[in-house]
Amino acid sequence: MGVLLLVRHGQASLGEANYDQLSELGHRQARATGTRLARADLVVDRVTCGALARQRDTAEAVMAMMPDMAHGAAQGGGARSQEFRPHIDDRLDEYDHVGVLAAYTSEISFEGVTSAESNRLLQPALDEAIARWANADTGPGESHRAFIDRVLAVMGDLTGAPGCTLAVTSGGVIAVACAQVLGLPADRWPTLAKVIVNGSVTKIISGRTGTNLLTFNDYAHLEGDRSLVTYR
Numbered sequence: 001m002g003v004l005l006l007v008r009h010g011q012a013s014l015g016e017a018n019y020d021q022l023s024e025l026g027h028r029q030a031r032a033t034g035t036r037l038a039r040a041d042l043v044v045d046r047v048t049c050g051a052l053a054r055q056r057d058t059a060e061a062v063m064a065m066m067p068d069m070a071h072g073a074a075q076g077g078g079a080r081s082q083e084f085r086p087h088i089d090d091r092l093d094e095y096d097h098v099g100v101l102a103a104y105t106s107e108i109s110f111e112g113v114t115s116a117e118s119n120r121l122l123q124p125a126l127d128e129a130i131a132r133w134a135n136a137d138t139g140p141g142e143s144h145r146a147f148i149d150r151v152l153a154v155m156g157d158l159t160g161a162p163g164c165t166l167a168v169t170s171g172g173v174i175a176v177a178c179a180q181v182l183g184l185p186a187d188r189w190p191t192l193a194k195v196i197v198n199g200s201v202t203k204i205i206s207g208r209t210g211t212n213l214l215t216f217n218d219y220a221h222l223e224g225d226r227s228l229v230t231y232r
Contacts, residue, residue: 029199034065036221045163050092094170
């Protein structure tokens with residue numbers, strides 16, 4: 001049986017010029033997720049993440065809290081190298097949410113919004129922009145169809161791998177993967193994406209009975225401190 005653990009990256013820097021970096025809270029979320037996984041009865045065979053800075057930094061923070069796991073996942077075994085890093089697979093990158101929002105609305109931007117305004121102003125604008133992007137099925141840059149196809153391709157590879165894979169990625173990618181496993185239409189993924197918590201863990205298992213979603217958006221390890229529960 002194969003086990004795939006999909007971890008959403010920690011909180012990024014909403015409202016800053018460089019969104020693609022973890023906030024201080026994002027680092028805390030990543031460490032909490034690593035601590036939670038370190039306490040679980042599991043052996044991680046491989047670690048992968050997207051190429052985005054917030055995904056890489058989350059993966060490294062998680063691994064830092066799981067030294068035994070990181071040792072086991074290092075290629076070839078033996079002593080863990082201080083330079084060991086998770087495998088990078090850019091198919092796990094998030095869609096270009098900044099570009100999509102800019103292309104389909106001029107009302108608001110990720111750079112100009114505050115955390116307090118996120119749900120009230122940003123989410124409705126992003127929902128509309130994603131819907132228009134999906135209907136147009138063109139850019140900016142990557143089309144919606146191309147985004148769906150690359151996520152399904154990498155998920156096929158990850159769920160087909162034996163043992164346990166830990167993959168750090170983003171909410172949109174996790175939502176597309178879960179929609180497929182649940183048999184939902186591809187365009188339903190945004191509904192799932194907007195409830196996925198930073199640092200949450202989603203578990204997908206595969207075996208003789210097929211591929212199944214075992215847990216979705218598990219963030220119980222963050223609920224001891226409600227300040228750690230964020231959605232963007």
